[in-house]
Amino acid sequence: MSTKNMNVEKITELFSRDLIVINMGLEVFADTLKKEGGRVLPMDWRPPAGGNEKLSSLLKRLGR
Amino acid sequence: MKVDIEKANLEAASRMLRSKPVLVDISTAGEVVPGLEKKTVLHAGPPVSWQRMCGPMRGAVIGGLILEDLARNREEAEDLAASGDIIFEPCHHHSAVGPMAGVVTWSMPVWVMENKTFGNRAYCTLNEGLGKVLRYGAFSAEVIEKLKWMAGDLAPILGEALRRHGEIDLKSLISQALQMGDEGHNRNRAGTSLFIRELAPYLVMLDEPREKIARVFSFMHGNDHFFLNLSMPACKCTADAAAGIEGSSVIYTMARNGTDFGIRVSGLGERWFTAPATMVEGLYLPGFSAEDAAPDIGDSVITETAGIGGFAMAGAPAIVKFVGGSPRDALNFTQAMYEITVAENDTYRIPTLDFRGTPTAIDVIKVVETGILPAINTGIAHKEPGIGMVGAGLVKPPEKCFHDALEAFVEKYGE
Numbered sequence: 001m002s003t004k005n006m007n008v009e010k011i012t013e014l015f016s017r018d019l020i021v022i023n024m025g026l027e028v029f030a031d032t033l034k035k036e037g038g039r040v041l042p043m044d045w046r047p048p049a050g051g052n053e054k055l056s057s058l059l060k061r062l063g064r
Numbered sequence: 065m066k067v068d069i070e071k072a073n074l075e076a077a078s079r080m081l082r083s084k085p086v087l088v089d090i091s092t093a094g095e096v097v098p099g100l101e102k103k104t105v106l107h108a109g110p111p112v113s114w115q116r117m118c119g120p121m122r123g124a125v126i127g128g129l130i131l132e133d134l135a136r137n138r139e140e141a142e143d144l145a146a147s148g149d150i151i152f153e154p155c156h157h158h159s160a161v162g163p164m165a166g167v168v169t170w171s172m173p174v175w176v177m178e179n180k181t182f183g184n185r186a187y188c189t190l191n192e193g194l195g196k197v198l199r200y201g202a203f204s205a206e207v208i209e210k211l212k213w214m215a216g217d218l219a220p221i222l223g224e225a226l227r228r229h230g231e232i233d234l235k236s237l238i239s240q241a242l243q244m245g246d247e248g249h250n251r252n253r254a255g256t257s258l259f260i261r262e263l264a265p266y267l268v269m270l271d272e273p274r275e276k277i278a279r280v281f282s283f284m285h286g287n288d289h290f291f292l293n294l295s296m297p298a299c300k301c302t303a304d305a306a307a308g309i310e311g312s313s314v315i316y317t318m319a320r321n322g323t324d325f326g327i328r329v330s331g332l333g334e335r336w337f338t339a340p341a342t343m344v345e346g347l348y349l350p351g352f353s354a355e356d357a358a359p360d361i362g363d364s365v366i367t368e369t370a371g372i373g374g375f376a377m378a379g380a381p382a383i384v385k386f387v388g389g390s391p392r393d394a395l396n397f398t399q400a401m402y403e404i405t406v407a408e409n410d411t412y413r414i415p416t417l418d419f420r421g422t423p424t425a426i427d428v429i430k431v432v433e434t435g436i437l438p439a440i441n442t443g444i445a446h447k448e449p450g451i452g453m454v455g456a457g458l459v460k461p462p463e464k465c466f467h468d469a470l471e472a473f474v475e476k477y478g479e
Contacts, residue, residue, distance in 0.1 A: 043113055050435045058470055061478035062069065 065142075065449065067311030067477050069429070076306040076314035076330050077425035081368060083169035083305045084180040085298035088221040090190075094170035097158050097187050100131065101170075102157075105145075106155045108166025108363040109321025110336040113154060114145045116320035120358050122450020123201025124165030125152075130203060131211055132169050138203070153222070156317055160187040161300045161363035162446055163292055164199035165322070168214040172211070173219030177234065177297035179305055187302035190214055190222075191293040194453065198361075198431040201449030220281050225266040232262055234298040239411050242372065242422070247380035249294040249364055249373030250387060250456055256290030260284050274372045292364065300363075301369035306330050306425065313473055314406060315426040318369045318438065322361035322445070327465045329428055329473060339462035344444045346457010347388045359449040360459045365440050371409050371424030374439040374458070375401045381413035386443045387457045396457075397439040398423065404430040404438065431461070432470045437461055450462065 021038060023030035024045035032041045048064065049055035089238035093100055100106065105128050107121060117125065126141040128304055129150070135141035144150060156163045174187040192210060196202040223275045226232070237258050244254035246323050260281070269278055284290050312330035319326055326338040333373040341359035348354070367373030378398035379384060381391035398414065402421035426438055 007323060044436060048433050055432055055470065058474045058478070059429070061474050062429060062477070064429065064433060 067098055067273045068357060069313060069477065070255050070309050072309050072311035072331060073406045073425070073427060076309050077405075078314040078427055079182070079305040079309075080302050081407060081410055082181050083235075083302040085177050085186075085234045085301050086180050087175060087234050087294065087298075088178045089176040090219050090226060091175055092174055093160075093168050093172045093187065093189070097160055097168065097174065099153075099158050100168070101151065101455040102152060102169075103134070103149060104151045105129070106153055106158055106160055106162065106166070106168040107321060108155060108162050108164065108361060109341075110156075110324050110326030110338050111150070112321045112323050113155055114150075116323050118358055118361065119447050119449045120201030120361060120445045121165045121167075121322050123203050124167040124198050125150075126449075127198045127201075127203030127207055127211075128169040131170045131208055132171060132326050139202075153322075155362070155363055156300075156319055156442060157334075159185055161296045161319075161366050162189060162199070163191070163219050163289075163296065163364045164362045164443065165201060166363050167198060171215055173215050173223075173302075175297055177294075177301050179301035184301050184304050184306045186297035186304065188293045188297040188300070189220065190435055191287060191290045191329070192285065194289070197341045197448055200445050200452045201450065203450065211423070217276060218280055218283060221267070221270060221272060221276065222263065224270055225263045228266040228269070229263060235411060236260070237291075237380075238298060239413070241295075242376055242379050242412050243415055245380050245382055246291075246374040247367075247383060247441075248299075248374055249367040249391055250294070250443065251288075251383045252295065253288045253378045254293040255287055255295060256284065258292065259291055281415070285342075289419065295365055295372065296364055299366045299372065302370045303366060308333065311477055312428045313427050313470075315369060315469075318365045319363045320360045320365065320439075322359055325360060325461050325465060327428070327461075327469060331477065332469065332472055335472070337465045337472070338466075339464035342443055342459055342462055344455075344457045345388070346441075346444060346455050347386065347445070347454070348455035352446070352454035356446050356454050357450075358445040360440075360442060360461075361445055362442065364442060368438055368440050369426065371405070371422045372412055374441045375405075375424070376412060376414060376422045377439065377441065378417055381416070383441065389458070394402075401439055402437055403434050404436050413468065428466050428469045428473065431466045437463065437466070
């Protein structure tokens, strides 16, 4: 990835701000952030068809 | 085949929402159930042979054959059932539904439910009550005696009261019951109460001995699930209205026979997708445990198919005393179902969710995509015929049905 067009200032700014983190999937990442005092919103996300390749390819044929 | 699946699904959901199930009569199965012959025995769930039937289903078949004077005892009934002379068919193939074993035979009285919007009808036997009953596989002389009383006294008396009252709007009763703590599948106390209230003024005016009328009242009052056999055909004629829409992935039938669980999809015609029925997880009555349980059985999952039952659990928190879990779980089950349905019901609403409509019209594509299976709560039958209900709980249907249905759907409609 090229860093040429990245706004480094904005990225640095993130580290000094209060963040609300949306955690998708594994709860352990959210737990860790909470332990450190972070604000976390858990989202019950899982890959389509649970990651099953056959089912995923079927869904793709329906444009999903 | 190029179709607009979303449009087809909206049409399927719309038909379910526009349906208006109304109780129009009580009659005899042989007179009104399409295609029923004297040697036909209807049963719950997808097609199943005598050889593959589970214990409770076999017991109910034996009872049905004895009731119809086709056999004198268990041995004769079993021989006849195995002979090939009896035609076994799913209730669903005859516009009918039946709870647990769901056996329907010629002389049994049935509720006649009509979908006033689309004109289709559905039929269901009257609920026998609790304990040792035919639907749990009991076939003793006492069971047969009660069935004969239901045909000879209960049904004619209720039928006359119904005729004097006029047709009963079941959609309205269900809607009220859902706002009184029922969900229409496993908790029907409010619905039963509303139904008794509806007919009471007409029952007391009938020209019948008071003892007979009193027995009818006591019978209904003593069975909190009496309304189930009304909510089921109401849901059947609702869900059937969504059948046969080209390109729709909405599920219009879910049913189990104690051996297999099966589904049917609107855009795939009358084809069943089946897999072995699963075990119910729940609470057991004193003296019973999971070792005693039969696999999931009954057509009552038609309630979930039409957007009530487990899908309306958020409005029936007291049900957790029966099926296990917490009121929070009941809330979560309903909320998860919004992920796999096409619409929110515009009549069946849940007060605890700010009167949000129940999740209605299950989309098999969404079920597979999200991995969220329909939430079903149900009774648990003893695996041996004739013992009765041993508990109640929650059951996850087998994933395979939905996977196979998706594969067939893609075969027909996919790129």
